[in-house]
Amino acid sequence: MIPLRRYGRRCPMHSHQENKPRKPRAPWRLEPLRKRLAWFTLACLVVATAGSIAFHRLGALPTGAVPQSTQILDSEGTVIATLAGGVNRRPVKLADISPWLVKATLAVEDRRFYEHSGVDVRGLARAAWVDVRHLSKREGASTLTQQLARNLYLSHQRTWSRKLKEAWYAARLEQTYSKDEILQMYLNQIYYGHGAYGAEAAARMYFGKSAKDLTLSESALLAGIPKGPRYYSPHLHPAEAEKRRHTVLQAMLETKEITREQATAASRDKPVVKPLPEEPDRNAPYFADYVKRIAVERLGIDERLLNEGGLSITTTLDMNMQRAAEEAVKRGFPKDSQLQTALVAMDPRNGYIKAMVGGLSYKRNQYNRVFATTRQPGSSFKPIVYATALEQRVVTPSTRFRSEPTIFYYDNNREIYRPSNFNDRYFNTEISLRQAIAASDNIYAVNTIMQVGPEEVMSTARRLGITSPLKAVPSLALGTFPVSPFEMASAYSVFANGGSKTSALAILRIQDRDGKVLYEAHPHSTPVMPPSVAYVTTRLLQSVFDAGGTAHRVAGMIKRPVAGKTGTTDSDAWFVGYTPELTAAVWVGYDRGRSLGSGDAHRAAPIFADFLEGALKEKPPTDFPMPEGVVSVYVDPGNGMLATSGCPKPVLETFLVGTEPTEMCSVHGEAEADKESSGANGGGWWKKMRRMWHW
Structure with missing residues (x-):
């Protein structure tokens, strides 16, 4: 067993400010306002944090949220997929988790874990200062205890009010549990992607082994995932996962939890990741995967909230059209074909995706060829x-x-x-x-x-x-x-x-x-x-x-x-x-x-x-509506000129107004009967047809 070390204060690095160019000051009118806002916010945070620590005994910790499955619905409200219907979680004791994973997690998530009382006031002040100066919420500064409080009791919205509640609950957790108990809860609670919650479930899913048997290299990979479970997934983004693993190893080197030789050896030792388990049958699986990706990457829905927050996601999918697509694909190929296919259908009037088939078999291959x-x-x-x-x-x-x-x-x-x-x-x-x-x-x-x-x-x-x-x-x-x-x-x-x-x-x-x-x-x-x-x-x-x-x-x-x-x-x-x-x-x-x-x-x-x-079997046929600015005239297909009654196979052709032909066909000429009647009634049939379709 590798002993855990409680982190002490680190010596600050020399900044050499005299060699750095000064940053341009903000406009003079904004600078005083930013400073006042910064000091006011810092004061509020300090008071609120102190109050939470002093009076936390007045309120008990709330009951942790019970995970609920998120449902993906079609446009009519029918369930097409359920996310994380059975949460993959295997709680274990801290002693049954590799010390390498513990050290890696602390190094990259909370280096002062054993020093603070749930809230890192210095980190919180620094984050508040950056937020106010930039008039945005760009800094996190959550301690490991705060992350646990957020996962157990709060949403993942990035607001100052949530941050205050988070600090309150973190302080209460620190008063109620020991540091090792908090660390154990955290490592059993944190989300590692692909439905796996906690170190044990993640170790078994990614490496096929227990969390206590993880190597330094495997621990570094695993510790880097919670920051972005989808972005740092070795299955979805292997290159980014590898970069993150090196970042974790560097953090462990900086905190002196590993030597440079160990860091070098672990960098060269690339973990072998198991394939993901096959998912059960579900409706429109390629589309359901696409919906998950859009929710996380474009709409900013937290992946943990997506999987166990009990969300209801109403989509544009039409299950009747989806079944028609799947049946058409099935009928279009011989059995056991090695060919692949993709089909995507959308309503052009509003952009709604109505059907999606990304391949012949989702079970065999989840790659969406659409x-x-x-x-x-x-x-x-x-x-x-x-x-x-x-x-x-x-x-x-x-x-x-x-x-x-x-x-x-x-x-x-x-x-x-x-x-x-x-x-x-x-x-x-x-x-x-x-x-x-x-x-x-x-x-x-x-x-x-x-x-x-x-x-x-x-x-x-x-x-x-x-x-x-x-x-x-x-x-x-x-x-x-x-x-x-x-x-x-x-x-x-x-x-x-x-x-x-x-x-x-x-x-x-x-x-x-x-x-x-x-x-x-x-x-x-x-x-x-x-x-x-x-x-x-x-x-x-x-x-x-x-x-x-x-x-x-x-x-x-x-x-x-x-x-x-x-x-x-x-x-x-x-x-x-x-x-x-x-x-x-x-x-x-x-x-x-x-x-x-x-x-x-x-x-x-x-x-x-x-x-x-x-x-479209339930919908009557409809023609494409003709807009302004077009004209339809009969032309001779052999030369493109305006057709005469003598042209053997005239066709009705549509043009942009002003681009239609103006010369009559000189190859076939007019039929004799039309020549005789043209003087009596003012023109032949072809001239009437020329005018009939003009807008």
Whole structure:
């Protein structure tokens, strides 16, 4: 047994202030106010602390809060997951905890533990001074006893009133229990992440051994976790956990609990951490994990409070849509497939995430591929290119480029780019934008980005919600830079929502065990693209379901207006699409980037179609609302000119007002019957149709 040492006072280090530049003083009007506030606050804290120590006998310690499970609910209030339903805690005596862990904990959490009486007045004064000078609550200065009091009796809100209560309870604990008893309670109470409370449970979970058998290296790792159980988790952030372990070892060296040789040896001895135990079955497990991450990392909910505070978290998930997603994924793959997938669906009108599938089996692999930023979107990125060109009025639906092998020069003609079409299939003639989208012609896409400029495309991508790294090169048009399915669903939602972006939401409301609202979402939309551009892009993307389109094979599965785009690379298959009320992105591929087989490359679109109809089966079909600023006219698909009655297969095409063709087709001419009637009734049928769709 390594004896514990009670810490004495440490000699102050020489500061050498004469060598440091003086910090600029605050504005003269604020400096006196800050000083007065600082001294007033210090006086209040000293009086309150002294009062708590002097009169603590007047009140008994309250009963410690009983841990309650937090529930995650779908949008209708149905429980989809329960967090920490059985708290992992194994109380042990202090003698059954490794002295290395005790020393490491004291060195990094409370070096003067055996000197103070529950409250470190010097540390508290220093924290108050920093808080007042900076007009914020940036200092902690909680002793180990105060942390125990907070965990047992208080919330984790960073307020001065809570700090005063914390000091009161800490003083009462010091009067009621011995130092070793307090230390024992602390080491049995503190949260070490992943549902483990106390040193014994943590030692068994991370290292598969009892707390009394922990080595110095393992103890340093464990002692560093409570400061940020998620951030310093060796499972979630191994690099940060390793840095924290070295910090703990350095603290032990500074307090002379270990020698430099021991510190060096422990630094080299990296602990072997056990895999986390498999979680039981639950609804929407990938989504539940995402909700936990958002609550802790974005909303600032304390992880201990999240796991045992009895919170109620109402989410945006629609369980009917979630089941439709899971069933579509299951039907889309053969049994025991080695492929992986991701599906995320959201309501484009408010950003609510409605369904999320992060892989084929959560039990086998908890990695959520919805947020994987290692996958090339391929041609599913092209709508961003075309929307940019439409908005800049560089191209229109009638703009024609020749589909044939082409060499492109860029960077002042110093670089060459030779794109090719899938299987080297080309039209070998001029094609329209609609034809290019339907057939996913790469040459047309590169011609477009060369016309509008890669920088403009990148700007549009950022506006739509693409945050992954991109480069301003011609290959950007073909989706060669990895993005996540989540980003693609967010970007397409702007098209579906008429050009307005609403940030994705998973959590609507968080309430504590008493029903008090701790957080409530307030979604709002921001226009990032003209509605007319979003609408024209949508009309063009509907062509992928037409005869000859890349998604024509699934057109019969969908019974409502829908737009979307396929995307295929050597190792990734995508389909991203939407209706007015739902956007979904589907990715299929292998985790290690293995090449897809010919059959596997076509799995994404059927999964999308199956999911869409299942998710919206109770909702009637709705069309995309037409905004102002667009006009629909009949054109000849062969040349893009206004169709005449002689054109054999005219198509109704939608344009931004002012970009529609004005010349009549000169190839086919007017039918004889229409020529004769045009003088009598003022024009043929095609002229009436030109006017019928004008806004």
